[in-house]
Amino acid sequence: MIEYRNITKRFGQDIAVNNLDLVLEKGSITMLIGPSGCGKTTSLKMVNRLVDPDEGDILINGTSIFDLNPVTLRRQIGYVIQEIGLFPHYSVFDNVATLPRLHKWNEEKIKDRVHTLLDMVTLDSSYADKYPLQLSGGQRQRVGLARALAADPEILLMDEPFGAIDPINRLVLQQAFLEIQEEIKKTIVFVTHDINEAVKLGDKIAIMNKGELVQYDTVSEILANPADEFVENLLGQDRNLKALSLKKAKSYAVQEGYITAPENAEKAHIRKELEEKGLIIAYLLDSNGILKGRYYIDTKTKKPSGEHPIVRETAPFRVERNTSLTETLSKMLEHGEKRLPVVSRNGRLSGVINLEAIFEEVEQVGVSQGA
Numbered sequence: 001m002i003e004y005r006n007i008t009k010r011f012g013q014d015i016a017v018n019n020l021d022l023v024l025e026k027g028s029i030t031m032l033i034g035p036s037g038c039g040k041t042t043s044l045k046m047v048n049r050l051v052d053p054d055e056g057d058i059l060i061n062g063t064s065i066f067d068l069n070p071v072t073l074r075r076q077i078g079y080v081i082q083e084i085g086l087f088p089h090y091s092v093f094d095n096v097a098t099l100p101r102l103h104k105w106n107e108e109k110i111k112d113r114v115h116t117l118l119d120m121v122t123l124d125s126s127y128a129d130k131y132p133l134q135l136s137g138g139q140r141q142r143v144g145l146a147r148a149l150a151a152d153p154e155i156l157l158m159d160e161p162f163g164a165i166d167p168i169n170r171l172v173l174q175q176a177f178l179e180i181q182e183e184i185k186k187t188i189v190f191v192t193h194d195i196n197e198a199v200k201l202g203d204k205i206a207i208m209n210k211g212e213l214v215q216y217d218t219v220s221e222i223l224a225n226p227a228d229e230f231v232e233n234l235l236g237q238d239r240n241l242k243a244l245s246l247k248k249a250k251s252y253a254v255q256e257g258y259i260t261a262p263e264n265a266e267k268a269h270i271r272k273e274l275e276e277k278g279l280i281i282a283y284l285l286d287s288n289g290i291l292k293g294r295y296y297i298d299t300k301t302k303k304p305s306g307e308h309p310i311v312r313e314t315a316p317f318r319v320e321r322n323t324s325l326t327e328t329l330s331k332m333l334e335h336g337e338k339r340l341p342v343v344s345r346n347g348r349l350s351g352v353i354n355l356e357a358i359f360e361e362v363e364q365v366g367v368s369q370g371a
């Protein structure tokens, strides 16, 4: 899909990128990581010809980018950077609509597209009329992502897009980003200097040092077999734990051990059904399948009548489909829950994940004690 062939870029005497050979797969996320100044941004910018190499060639779907008009080329590529550079005097709507308007789509189609994209990045339509200054950093990055996707480019170049976001919002954005990619399947090159982000988001990781490619492989292969000491140091001490963090809650979600009921279902009715099935948890869903609450039979206490009370909660703890097993585990431990509902980005219930399932996985991965 994207192929770097012997790419070298110098700035004066300094070599920024040295003889880079790299083939990036279609529809996957490649993370580009390495220390500051190792040539990540330069490598990225050569794809949309913001920087031209001194030597070598870059092919997209087999065609050299130097045979294409740079303007045409750039319109097929979405570009997302840190502190995004939204147009401050344009509304959110107009920012996202920028490229479709350049492509001269009709306004009706543009309107549809903008609203679809805002929904995808989980901003409701009330944001369309706001201006960038009225948004949080995380919301601005979402708008930036929506804008980059507006003309439906095949390729997305992202240069530390979440770098300036605080850790909690970064987790939320990473989660949303993975779900969006599940839908859109773009070819994404994503620069980061955060190894946890690389492990979490990448299908493959390309590690650079001083302008050279040090290792390029799947995340699990890199974790299992770091090429050298430099990569080992980059990965840090807890490689086993990182391997566990590659596994997602959705892969362990099961549709058993609970019942679902409409959010206005009667308590007595739910208790009866739970007792008949020998279960203790009922998740309450609205008509779109969105998790609105839960009932559970509190087996630790007894009423004077001898029966266990049934308790209603309006906002049960939950994890998202792409939440890693490590995060899921710490959420369970933190809240003292042995199972958590797994929901989509929109809050739709897709199953539950059980603590035992995580323990089984931990045993298989062989996470050492205290890791």
Ligand SMILES: Nc1ncnc2c1ncn2[C@@H]1O[C@H](COP(=O)(O)OP(=O)(O)OP(=O)(O)O)[C@@H](O)[C@H]1O
Residues within 6 Å of the ligand: 011, 014, 015, 016, 034, 035, 036, 037, 038, 039, 040, 041, 042, 043, 193
């Ligand atoms: N326009 C430029 N003029 C001169 N030197 C440049 C230019 N752009 C980049 N360089 C140099 O090229 C090298 C690679 O820079 P690049 O921006 O690709 O690094 P990076 O890996 O993205 O770093 P960071 O993590 O800090 O963003 C650096 O030594 C940098 O100083």
Ligand SMILES: [Mg+2]
Residues within 6 Å of the ligand: 040, 041, 042
């Ligand atoms: Mg950079």
